[in-house]
Amino acid sequence: MHFNVTHTTEYTYDAPVSYGHNIATLRPRKAMGQELLDYHIIISPEPSEITERIDFFGNFITRFSLQTEHKSLKVTTKSHIKRDYAQFQDSFFSGACKSITMNEALIALQSMELEILEAKQYILESIFVKKMDAGISEYAQKSFQGNRSVFDAAFELMQRIYTDFDFVPGFTSISTPIHEVMEQKKGVCQDFAQIAIACIRSVGLPAKYISGYIETLPPPGEEKLVGADASHAWFSIFIPGFGWVDFDPTNNQIPKDQHIVVGWGRDYYDVPPLKGVVYGSGQSKLKVAVDIVRIA
């Protein structure tokens, strides 16, 4: 399936900004079942310099500086993506994946294999997923048990988050600690992904945070609105002996082709779409729009 994704981020300042440095994690990375066929980034005002590199996690990082005075910053990316992930769906439900129990997984994690050593860093605490309290591990242990399949446990965890947590935009911010989200059981996709990650890590398994987009489909009979799509986040769990499997607790499903991956890391901190330091005295306002168009 092919998509054209247009992602626009616009900052407006109430006082002129004399210069600024920015970092964007916007160019979609290569991922299992996903290829990037074409990509542009358009920045206004024109940056005085722009560079791109690949970070620790393999994500594309774009860095640019604005050195002329400006009152707004607009970053637009256009990506043409080929998504062919649904084909793996069956493999997740196969014995090769489902048969691995948590006990087996924990033993397998002791191995010195390269893949395991790489994955193990996702068990450790990270900037936004730390200070896990008893609440988190109790919640996790309801699904994760020694001789139960890791996949089944993760699937159930996803379902439980979907059922137990209310989707309430504006209730949390990026600085809301996860234990508070756990207490209130309210939040948005980032919170749900990070709650799941915290739960999985609390039982000693690796989990990572995936940042991307999701295509929303209009209700039957209605036309799709421009900009109705959105940035999205979900989680992935490492099942030793099988590999990484993605879960979307916000929509209670294993991602197929409508989920488009941009980047991943330990949590949101590693992959913010756009951040920056600006020099000026005013406040800024932010507007984001994402538009995903299917191409036959």
Add this chain to the structure above:
Amino acid sequence: MPTTKTSGLNRYTTFHGYDEMYTQQGNLKPYWQKLLDSFDRLGVDGLIGRQKDIDWLLSENGVTYNVYNDPKGMNRPWNLNIVPFLLHKDEWETVEKGLKQRAELLDLILKDIYGDRMLIKNGIVPPEIIYGHRGFLRQCSGIEYTMEKYLSVYAADLARGTDGRLWVVNDRTEAPSGMGYTLENRSTTSRILPEMYAKMNVTRLSGFFQDLNRMLVEASPIKKENPHIVILTPGSHNETYFEHAYLSSFLGYPLVQGNDLVVRDGFLWMKSLNGLKQIDVVLRRVDDAFSDPLELREDSHLGVAGLLDVVRRKNVSVINPVGSGVMENPGLLPFMPSIAQYFLGQDLILPQIASWWCGQEKEKKYVLENLSRLVIKRIDRTNRESIHFGEFLDSGELDNLKQKIIQRPYRFVAQERISFSTAPNLVKDALEPRNLVTRAFCIASGSDYQVMPGGLVRVAPDRKTIRVSNHRGGTSKDFWILEDGPVNEDKVRSWQKRSTNAVSGLDDLPSLTAENLYWAGRYVGRTLINARFIRMVMRQLSMVQNRNETPDSEKLRTLLRAVTHLTGTYPGFAKKAKKGPQAMENPYQEMLSVIKDPKKVGSLAHTIGMFSNSYYSIRNLWSADMWRVFEDIQQLWKSFQEEEQPSMTRILRVLNKLITRLIAFMGLIEESIMIQQGLLLYFIGLQLEQSMLTITKCRSLLTIKYDAHTEYDLLEYLLISHESLNIYRYSYRSYIQLENVLNLVVLDLEYPRSLAYMLNRLQKDIARLPQSKHDNHLNSYQKFVFEAFSKLRLAEATSLAKTGTEEDFTREALETLLGQLSELLYQTSQSITSSYFNHTDRQNQLFTQFFPI
């Protein structure tokens, strides 16, 4: 328990197992004997006298350190004990080899963990030790440097174990401190103990600092003869700020804060008085995580946004590399022997403390079972607060710690509790044994490391304390490496080639330094003028006034209102207070708060505080005498502040002393700092402030016409507070008249205290600023001063002294002129600030996007 035989000075008994003075057989080592013999020749009193000399010298030189989170902890005097720590060169050579090996290893580890991570991939180092350490900065992964060694500066804390060898206790790699203090300790002891220093063949330190300088020059990513090097400090509140300033003036490189630097076009620039200047090398004393608010800690105001990317593009070298804090990691200790085998095929030369990393099952089990006998540390927090001594914990605390270890075992390391050696310290009138730790330093030098022949020795504050740290009020020692024959003398310090490396004039002055000098000038001027005026008012009050009554005379009321205008402490006497008692009804209390209340903006106490802050932040420019006078002022004011209700005489006496010391201080500034170093900015600030306050004074006292009697008194008060009464009498030999006063105080071109003189000088000074123009067009601040000066030159005293009609009370012409001058000078200040001290742009983080679904 050995006791020395030498003399009455030494009732020296060692309690701990091992003392530096004795061999393991209990014999006094010959070189210690030699030192003790020289001490004996001095006698107890002689020795105490020398210690006092040391204390005096250190405070003269303003050697201090700060303690965070302690209001009394700022600028504590540095302590240096007279008894040096001695080590023979033969022993040191082994240690030196061990330090070089360790530096080399840590350099290889640093390159590996930010590069291919073969140590992890090959199973030599468990991933958690690196990935679970908060000092591992993923943003730095893949960064390469042009230098052969990435770890340019390495410091190790050493202590002697019971086996008689020196052990490594801590590795310092992030931004090791102590080299400056070491140098200061050496220069102090060598001056105070010249005969012993000469006789005992002490290895010199100067070669090492030559290496340090060479390392910095060679670190430049593009080879240049004179790369631009700066020392980046977190600022004057940092605990080792003294050392940053000291190294800056010793090495001749500008001391800058994050705010002085900016990233543009992929390069790092210093904001100097004459625009931007490209920087090649940064010797950094700002912690890793704080060095770049764009990629690292967003809340940091100590770093430079975008710095990491400049490093990544090899357009600047930062020393040590950002991210090297991950090596301050006791988790690595158990794996160091295998790492040494892996990289070098060698055994470790220096022993380390036995350590168990809890991330391994067997080790964790051992630690949990033996917790009360062990010392527990976190792998990524080596500060005191995070170290637990099992033996001092009660069972509840032990359980608590156990739980923490079980929850996140990878985060903890347990170490054997060992007792280290002691060495003699002069305590009051006797030598007593104290535990000590030595910090040794290594500097990269091409493909090798150079080790400082000496180091910073820190001594426990009392007999019982094992942990040694400056925070806890311990002292320090000089560290002498002794040779058998005469040593090579210090070469002349000409290697510093100041002519090429030194800041080459005003153009290169960091703008933050320039701003601090400018404000130093303004605050010192404000303190002096206000103190003089307040002194005069207090004298008047004391003569005529019962303390708590509304003054009955207009002249006193006018004086009091002038105090408020001058200090800006509104409402004060000038306006009606919205609530509470009116100041005028109880003038003594209001005056007291204008003098003493540090929270009242504009009060004398507040101004002195601002003055002190601006001076602390440019202390690398100070001379020793300045420091002493400055300390005097601080002392005087501090003890005065503590008095509840000082008497009138006491207040006057304090003000007198304050004024005398300020004048001494101002004289010293003028002779200790050069114009090119920024003194020009100080003068500009001072002249501007004095001009502005003179205008305010004249406006408050002269623009309203009173009866002849009051008027006469007010004129006299003005002259007194302006220190101009004698000059007036000398110049005019007449009854005090307004016209003459205006001529002397406002219009005279020759008299240094007159407004016209000051503006004329200001005009000349600002013309020397880098951005001033000398062609047909003036810069905006030049225009303002020119206009102000011209207005003054066009004015005449007789017309200024007139009121509109005989019945009018206001001297319109004078009021208009002074009002205009005041506005023009305000604009001058604004214009200078925006042209040169462009720190007004606040650094903000962009709002981060929060996903809507």
